Amino acid sequence: MGRNIFKVLTRRKTDSDESTSEMARCLNLVDLVGLGVGSTLGLGVYVLAGSVAKTVAGPAVCLSFLVAAVASAVAGLCYAEFASRVPKAGSAYVYSYVTVGEFAAFVIGWNLILEYVIGTASVARGLSNYIDALAGNHIRLGLRDFAPMDINFLSQYPDFLAFAFVILITALLSFGVKESSLLNNIFTVLNLLTVCIVLVSGSIKATTKYWNIPSSKVPIGYGTGGFFPYGISGVMAGAAKCFYGFVGFDAVATTGEEAKNPQRNIPLAIMISLLIIFAAYFGVSTVLTMMSPYFDQDSDAPFPYVFDKVGWPIIKWIVTSGAVFALCTSMLGAMFPLPRVIYAMAQDGIIFKPLAKVNAGTKTPIIATTLSGLLSGFMALIFDLDQLIDMMSIGTLMAYTIVAISVIILRYQVDEDKPHLQQHESSKHSNVYNGFIEIFNLNNNKEASTRTSRITNWSIIIYSIFTALLAAIIINATEPIFTEPFYFVGFVVSLGALFILLAVIARQPAVDPQLSFKVPLVPLIPCLSVFFNLYLMLELDLHTWIRFIAWLVIGLLIYFFYGIQNSEEGKKLRQPNKLQSLDPEKAAMRKEDTKL
Template sequence: MKTKLFRKKSVNQLLQKHGKVQLKKTLVAFDLILLGVGAIVGTGIFILPGTVAAQYAGPGIVFSFIIAAFVCAFAAMCYSEFSSSVPVTGSAYTYSYIVFGEIIAWLVGWSLLLEYGLAVAAVATGWSSYFSSLLSGFNILLPHEVSGAFNPDNGTYINLPAVLIIFLIAGLLTLGIKESTKFNTIMVCVKVAVILLFIVVGAFYVEPTNWQPFTPFGTSGVLNAAALVFFAYLGFDAVSSAAEEVKNPQRNMPIGIIGSLFICTLLYVALSLVLTGMVSYTKLNVSDPVSFAMQMVHQDWVAGIISIGAVVGMMTVILVMLYGGTRLVYSFGRDGLLPKVLCEVHPKRKTPVKNTWIFAILVALCAGFVPLDKLTELVNMGTLLAFTVVSIGVIYLRKNKDIPNEGFKVPFFPVIPILSFVLCIFLMTQLSAHTWIACSIWMIIGIIIYFAYGKKHSVLNK
């Protein structure tokens, strides 16, 4: 019984792409960097630098972003070694299958599914609010009944824009990964251009006195803020889901993962510095601090463009997170842990079309009917769990002599993987009791599904 639960995948079998079931290799390092920037730079950059600065760190939020980036960088290096050594779709789920065995892999994958699904639903809900606000600027008002989660007391029954944007992005994903990355490239360029516009225009309105004092809440405030803004970086792990569709993954995967993290850190730090220099941090506890800062200096035209950038920015997050979720479900189906229909690939487009629509419909139901404000921390729990497994898993990966030695290697081994593991565990302890209870319920559901279906149908039974 124990042997079956912890049976591991053969690395040779993985690298042979499971026979005929495989995805098309089309992506290069630049595509991966843009996927990473698309996933990371979303709602976080337009909201967190203001609200967290006001409540926790003041202008010192710049240090918070840098500290959080270092923590993420440790995990990113561990992901890079895995994805360049074992370039197969499935991210942390597949890596766990190799080093820890089936039951651990399933639980990691199940938690990641929660991360991707709720991230898509939550961002789609946020996108709906920004989109409605943008339309109202043109005197176009959406009916109240179809622009919010199900709440008869409030007069709302379905968040229709959130549902429609998920279906639109799902349709794009079914066309093919190359088409999806082209769309992502355009949207990321627009989003980064908007952020750079704010930085350049805002720099002329910086008042150095607004940076005094730079760390009004002290070192503890900066560290508390780092634990919060850490979640602004979530999404780079979705890049590793693309490993099987990457040309020369040994070179391109590390460039994509670490490169996107580096670019996003520069954007976060520069925007935070300008934002807290334009307006006193005490005034930034608003839902749209970036647009608010521009309105304070009477640059309303820039504020309008920033709203457009926020709408575009969230679309790329939905795209990359939905992509990561569908590729994870594809891996479940290919391994027999979920029905085989989930790993069927369209003969022409080489994408898992059925899987994409099934996942999109389930996520759209959450976005359309469920208010997600109390569940967003679950996204963080799923991610941190995956980070801890990948971090400690690298140590076991190095001991496996069947895995090719070429590709990226984590420097200062094993210090960095251990540090990454400890820091991720620490951040998990900072999450609320509600989050731990909800995550436990989700895990129990996953265990029931595994014993009722996955264990019997796993391809490793053969």
């Protein structure tokens, strides 16, 4: 019974390239780059740079963005390879379904829904706060008096303006992907022009003296001055926060059924988007901290404040107007992938099938889009910006982790069309010495088998466990590592285990797929991505984990009471005509999978 359940949970999607799509292929490379930049370049550049500089990293915030960009680029490389492998809607959900199995895919898809819902709601709330700040906070004060909400874990007032923004974007996305993409491109161009205005005008007023402020002139509570007022630890803590600024490029990967030539254009769009976004963040954070002392930044709206301070009110209003358009673009980009993930999961039958209905006129998943808007609008209505941002990262980081693991699994996965390799291996390697030779492939075996694939899979699982242990020690016991033997031994053992497991994976015979884009330096790059992502996940607070677990429980109830019985993959396994087309050995295996 337990074995049958395991086989059902790990059944994989087998027709990722065979089925036709009802959605229109109308997005070219420019559209995809515009979507990636537009969905990412929002709150990060207009709010995050100032707030992180003020209280976390100081002028070294530009280095925090660099570290966050490296972590995002590593994840982006893994996304790019999978986009060239699996040109379907659904992003990491489909990738994990093809490689890891149905249950892992559901968990990832469910958390991607959380990511995009929270992302849309947080940008809507940020846009509402930005407009409210320009209006002298009259909207906030009025709503607080009209409908106060005195609940600790909710906002102080219902933000009807943010709700209205989400509903407006929902209506726009319902009209059609090409129309919404055109508007997104226009807003993205305005966004980039605003960033250029900041860089050019800000550089005129920039001076390096604000990077060398002595500690005697720094207010109490704002570090020690200089370029690293909060030390290297501040740079790393800032990187964890700045990572939020790069969340969104994976929206490009959800357009597999609407992109022209997805195997080529999606990987290119991901990497080009990340380069543009990093250049904008690095330049803006550099100029911002050279125009005004880091401790004198405005955490909510840094640009209007700093340009007002230097006596340029015209630039202030130009930048403020551009910021409003940028946040609109970011909200559009954040919500764009949400109905597509829901559509992909519903089409596979693991969530409610009616959500996969595509409107004949607009060629969009209309029911999924409407549900996405209502859910995102409700979240924006009752939660404030800080709460939304805290809830967002965990789903993203888990998705990035599974994608990186899936890259390794596929690179070392046995070719199922060679069953003789599986039969040959079972009689070998019965003692410890031979097992050691096999694990490190000292015989220089060049052809992957079921056994070498299994060694790789177990190695990456154990690698993830030791990565989590090492990250926990670094985060929670930085100082005692070199003073207390318990932490020191844990640190050394965990670090040594990571290098050994990396060597074990690298020694296994790999499969060389013919793809338009492949991650270089496998398994090093994907393993680095796993480390970065798990480290940042453990940086999240307890309340974020509690909310995440509650969301996950709801999803698991849906899967076990609906999805597991209505899965399209499960239905195919139960169809006799499908089984007859298989050879007898595979047919017997498929029949056993259906016995739950």
